[in-house]
Amino acid sequence: MQPDLDKYLPYLESLDLPMAEKYALIEVVCSITNRFVDLAFGCDPTQQARANQEITHKNAFQDSVKSLGFKNSSET
Numbered sequence: 001m002q003p004d005l006d007k008y009l010p011y012l013e014s015l016d017l018p019m020a021e022k023y024a025l026i027e028v029v030c031s032i033t034n035r036f037v038d039l040a041f042g043c044d045p046t047q048q049a050r051a052n053q054e055i056t057h058k059n060a061f062q063d064s065v066k067s068l069g070f071k072n073s074s075e076t
Helices: 005-012 019-040 045-067
Strands: none
Touching: 005 019
């Protein structure tokens, strides 16, 4: 999602930067903000991959335990 860059330009009026650099600065700040939001809500690809990995390992462990003849306490 691209931010409305012109909306944020007034906040950078006091900076002595070319317009292209102001736009680049706004894009970087928005990118960083989006990254924090993704991390906060668990939408980060690394978090999702790790969650899938944990589920896979849990299932593999449960299969190993079952193959040894142990029963889950919820299966009684």
